[in-house]
Amino acid sequence: MRKVYAWDEQNSTYPRKRTINCDFRSPLHSSKSLMVIDALSPLNPKRRRFTNAYSMANLADMNERFGREIRVFETSPVSPSLNAAPSNEGDETDDFYEFTPEDYYRLLATKKEDKFLKTRKIREAEEAARRSRITKAVIRVRFPDNHTLEANFHPSETIQNLVDLVTKVIAQPEQPFYLYTTPPKKLIKDMSQDFYTAGFCPGAIVYFSYEVPKGDNTLVGSYLGEDIMALKDLHVSADQGQQSQPVQVEPESVVAPQPPPVEERKPAEKKLVKPKWLKITKSYSHSHFFSVRSSAASALAVAACASPEGDETDDFYVFTLEHYYQLLAAKREAFWYCQRMGSGQWHVEKRCFSSESPQSMDLENGPETGSLSIVVLGASGDLAKKKTFPALFHLYRQGFLPADEVSIFGYARTIISNDELRERLRGYLVRDKDASSEELEVVAKFLHLIKYVSGPYDSEDGFHLLDKEILEHESLKTSAKGLSRRLFYLALPPSVYPSVCKMIKTCCMNKSDGGWTRVVVEKPFGKDLESAEQLSTQIGALFEEPQIYRIDHYLGKELVQNMLVLRFANRLFLPLWNRDNIANVQIVFREDFGTEGRGGYFDQYGIIRDIIQNHLLQVFCLIAMEKPVSLKPEHIRDEKVKVLQSVVPIKDEEVVLGQYDGYRNDPTVPNNSNTPTFASVILRIDNERWEGVPFIIKAGKALNSRKAEIRVQFKDVPGQKQGRNEFVIRLQPEEAMYMKLTVKQPGLEMSTVQSELDLSYRQRYQGVKIPEAYERLILDTIRGDQQHFVRRDELKASWEIFTPLLYRIDKGEFKPFSYQAGSRGPAEADKLLEKAGYVQTHGYVWSPPSLE
Numbered sequence: 001m002r003k004v005y006a007w008d009e010q011n012s013t014y015p016r017k018r019t020i021n022c023d024f025r026s027p028l029h030s031s032k033s034l035m036v037i038d039a040l041s042p043l044n045p046k047r048r049r050f051t052n053a054y055s056m057a058n059l060a061d062m063n064e065r066f067g068r069e070i071r072v073f074e075t076s077p078v079s080p081s082l083n084a085a086p087s088n089e090g091d092e093t094d095d096f097y098e099f100t101p102e103d104y105y106r107l108l109a110t111k112k113e114d115k116f117l118k119t120r121k122i123r124e125a126e127e128a129a130r131r132s133r134i135t136k137a138v139i140r141v142r143f144p145d146n147h148t149l150e151a152n153f154h155p156s157e158t159i160q161n162l163v164d165l166v167t168k169v170i171a172q173p174e175q176p177f178y179l180y181t182t183p184p185k186k187l188i189k190d191m192s193q194d195f196y197t198a199g200f201c202p203g204a205i206v207y208f209s210y211e212v213p214k215g216d217n218t219l220v221g222s223y224l225g226e227d228i229m230a231l232k233d234l235h236v237s238a239d240q241g242q243q244s245q246p247v248q249v250e251p252e253s254v255v256a257p258q259p260p261p262v263e264e265r266k267p268a269e270k271k272l273v274k275p276k277w278l279k280i281t282k283s284y285s286h287s288h289f290f291s292v293r294s295s296a297a298s299a300l301a302v303a304a305c306a307s308p309e310g311d312e313t314d315d316f317y318v319f320t321l322e323h324y325y326q327l328l329a330a331k332r333e334a335f336w337y338c339q340r341m342g343s344g345q346w347h348v349e350k351r352c353f354s355s356e357s358p359q360s361m362d363l364e365n366g367p368e369t370g371s372l373s374i375v376v377l378g379a380s381g382d383l384a385k386k387k388t389f390p391a392l393f394h395l396y397r398q399g400f401l402p403a404d405e406v407s408i409f410g411y412a413r414t415i416i417s418n419d420e421l422r423e424r425l426r427g428y429l430v431r432d433k434d435a436s437s438e439e440l441e442v443v444a445k446f447l448h449l450i451k452y453v454s455g456p457y458d459s460e461d462g463f464h465l466l467d468k469e470i471l472e473h474e475s476l477k478t479s480a481k482g483l484s485r486r487l488f489y490l491a492l493p494p495s496v497y498p499s500v501c502k503m504i505k506t507c508c509m510n511k512s513d514g515g516w517t518r519v520v521v522e523k524p525f526g527k528d529l530e531s532a533e534q535l536s537t538q539i540g541a542l543f544e545e546p547q548i549y550r551i552d553h554y555l556g557k558e559l560v561q562n563m564l565v566l567r568f569a570n571r572l573f574l575p576l577w578n579r580d581n582i583a584n585v586q587i588v589f590r591e592d593f594g595t596e597g598r599g600g601y602f603d604q605y606g607i608i609r610d611i612i613q614n615h616l617l618q619v620f621c622l623i624a625m626e627k628p629v630s631l632k633p634e635h636i637r638d639e640k641v642k643v644l645q646s647v648v649p650i651k652d653e654e655v656v657l658g659q660y661d662g663y664r665n666d667p668t669v670p671n672n673s674n675t676p677t678f679a680s681v682i683l684r685i686d687n688e689r690w691e692g693v694p695f696i697i698k699a700g701k702a703l704n705s706r707k708a709e710i711r712v713q714f715k716d717v718p719g720q721k722q723g724r725n726e727f728v729i730r731l732q733p734e735e736a737m738y739m740k741l742t743v744k745q746p747g748l749e750m751s752t753v754q755s756e757l758d759l760s761y762r763q764r765y766q767g768v769k770i771p772e773a774y775e776r777l778i779l780d781t782i783r784g785d786q787q788h789f790v791r792r793d794e795l796k797a798s799w800e801i802f803t804p805l806l807y808r809i810d811k812g813e814f815k816p817f818s819y820q821a822g823s824r825g826p827a828e829a830d831k832l833l834e835k836a837g838y839v840q841t842h843g844y845v846w847s848p849p850s851l852e
């Protein structure tokens with residue numbers, strides 16, 4: 001988090017200090033793409049001027065009758081969903097999309113407070129201050145006939161006032177009706193809530209529906225009463241502080257009255273400040289709010305608002321992608337999309353999610369709009385239920401998979417019904433027994449999007465049936481110009497990839513011009529260099545490289561994604577990250593459970609193919625690679641390939657294998673299995689940066705703990721032997737980074753002790769939900785971003801490193817040591833670590849800070 005202060009002197013009597021809280025992925029990360037929302041004007045900054053006495057009087061009457069200001073206008077047809085964008089400009093005026101200080105406060109109000117650092121009194125005072133800043137709630141009630149009623153309320157009024165108003169304005173007040181928000185569709189039930197508490201400040205759109213059975217067409221005609229409809233369009237366009245133009249001109253004989261007192265527009269109070277790293281075109285340099293979108297889902301943002309100074313802790317202002325989408329949903333879906341071009345200039349354009357304009361196309365990656373069919377092949381399996389469907393559910397819940405665009409298909413040989421699959425999945429979507437009825441409703445809606453098709457992996461019949469189902473869905477879902485996007489996720493053993501890919505290519509490719517078909521393949525991709533290359537060739541003959549997403553879920557983990565930022569955006573690390581300062585690096589994966597029902601699969605692969613060749617080697621690349629030319633996927637992957645190619649052949653004496661006692665008890669594992677469930681392997685890199693530095697890669701199942709971490713141990717300080725600096729990046733559980741330091745023992749004595757600088761995410765980013773790796777990566781596949789996926793040559797280089805060793809293990813020439821389940825693994829591994837030069841600081845134990 002960076003805090004930027006800027007003095008605003010231009011339009012203010014007194015210089016005012018403004019705070020910009022920046023939480024972004026460094027200039028390096030932010031150079032990928034950027035969304036900017038211009039927030040100069042407040043939500044409703046317009047002056048209104050009425051030019052005829054009749055309409056003026058009429059409106060004034062109505063305002064008096066209802067005790068509030070109302071207006072009525074018509075929008076073009078939209079479906080009430082996050083991604084149903086206005087089909088043309090004019091549905092909402094531009095200011096509606098703008099991000100204002102009020103919006104910002106509203107979002108702040110929804111954020112969790114730092115309960116641990118503030119007293120209740122302080123929090124209450126802050127809350128009261130926040131509330132007092134919001135003076136109105138502008139509510140738009142949207143009717144199915146596309147008419148909208150807008151009314152202003154005080155934030156402390158209750159929703160019952162809205163219901164009362166609606167009852168007065170509709171044509172058939174005797175008919176029961178309900179109001180709801182979306183997405184996801186949520187009935188408004190608690191009428192006693194005030195607008196502020198309901199999150200409806202400074203504005204919200206709610207939807208109206210009569211409570212009638214489906215197909216009942218007895219309620220015809222306008223939804224709003226005639227008198228209300230007569231107010232339609234009685235407002236004028238924004239005058240930007242000048243004389244406004246009437247939108248409705250009455251006969252000249254009507255004497256135009258004096259316009260009502262005009263709400264004075266506040267002079268622009270703020271001089272706009274942009275962070276130095278943000279280079280945008282001049283016309284947008286007045287932007288008041290910036291948000292940075294990373295290629296992955298976890299966008300963080302920078303907000304420059306009239307923020308209260310110093311009365312909140314920094315993290316309170318962090319604006320996440322979730323908030324951003326919440327905002328879009330509330331304000332309708334336009335945003336400024338900015339992308340940094342090769343020239344370094346920013347390309348800025350206004351975008352709508354479902355706009356038909358070509359602007360909504362990502363030029364490099366294909367369209368972001370159109371019907372989206374996600375097919376999970378192997379839907380009956382372990383990965384599908386534990387990871388793939390839950391990730392899809394989380395994306396749905398956050399509005400990334402709108403129901404009017406998306407259908408999800410499960411495909412496998414197992415014969416089950418739609419409902420049986422849904423029931424199997426349900427327990428993995430909500431684990432909490434106390435889930436609220438609203439949560440359960442969201443789950444039910446999500447499950448309803450899933451259809452199951454049963455069939456073999458090598459027969460056209462099954463895939464023709466699947467194609468038919470997809471086509472049916474595509475014809476039902478509203479899609480921009482009939483574009484179809486098809487994503488096939490192969491949650492299957494790699495042995496069936498070739499036949500499945502062939503079937504997809506033959507029977508299930510997207511049929512529309514301009515849509516896309518993509519396939520996601522899981523690891524392990526092949527069993528050795530030869531089989532991986534063969535598989536690549538087979539799949540490569542069917543799909544282009546940009547269509548193939550080789551997923552490695554470790555690349556979706558928060559702290560793995562943080563690696564490049566950490567290394568290249570911190571001056572601290574730049575000069576230290578090399579052989580002159582670093583003694584050794586460990587990349588460790590430990591699991592405290594065995595193969596657990598996956599013994600049959602595991603025994604064919606072993607720990608090196610299951611974890612090291614892919615997950616840990618990807619982490620290794622990010623630690624060891626040189627700085628990429630840019631953050632473009634190709635530039636990053638180029639550097640990864642280079643460092644992999646610089647790894648020297650593994651020496652036998654730098655390998656320790658293990659197999660836990662009891663592994664062979666699994667009935668699916670042969671009694672004489674030589675498969676390692678533990679391995680510690682030293683990799684060495686032959687380049688200027690790393691010569692002589694051992695990278696100890698260690699992975700094991702059935703150990704004494706579950707964790708994955710990176711340990712970068714620095715060399716001794718000359719002349720001093722007491723404890724080395726060690727930088728630890730804990731990937732899981734409990735994401736954290738800490739640096740072991742030698743400090744003076746606090747107290748009267750002058751003695752030293754090992755301590756740490758600690759960045760524990762749970763404590764530092766309270767209230768921030770770290771997305772699941774699969775969630776981010778699946779979103780990347782939909783967006784067409786390959787940065788966090790493995791390229792073919794990268795894969796080849798990784799198999800080149802391990803294939804000779806794997807052959808020797810497969811032939812039984814390399815025997816694993818046995819180790820006790822629940823232990824640290826074979827003792828020989830610790831000896832290898834010591835031999836590699838790792839120095840343990842005895843007596844030092846890092847305990848993560850507690851929130852209690």
Ligand SMILES: NC(=O)C1=CN([C@@H]2O[C@H](COP(=O)(O)OP(=O)(O)OC[C@H]3O[C@@H](n4cnc5c(N)ncnc54)[C@H](OP(=O)(O)O)[C@@H]3O)[C@@H](O)[C@H]2O)C=CC1
Pocket residue numbers: 378379380381382383384386412413414457490491492493494495496522523524601
């Ligand atoms: N499970 C996990 O935690 C992780 C798994 N992966 C990878 O994901 C992929 C799927 O893993 P997972 O779900 O565990 O695997 P499963 O063994 O559960 O297989 C998935 C489905 O594939 C079908 N299947 C299984 N074996 C065969 C076979 N020999 N021939 C044809 N179809 C078969 C079965 O469906 P049906 O019989 O109904 O057709 C099964 O339900 C693998 O590549 C794995 O390495 C990656 C990371 C983690």
Ligand SMILES: O=C1O[C@H](COP(=O)(O)O)[C@@H](O)[C@H](O)[C@H]1O
Pocket residue numbers: 553591610611708
């Ligand atoms: O790919 C795999 O990963 C899991 C571990 O994933 P994690 O995200 O929980 O660390 C591992 O259990 C499995 O054997 C392997 O196939």
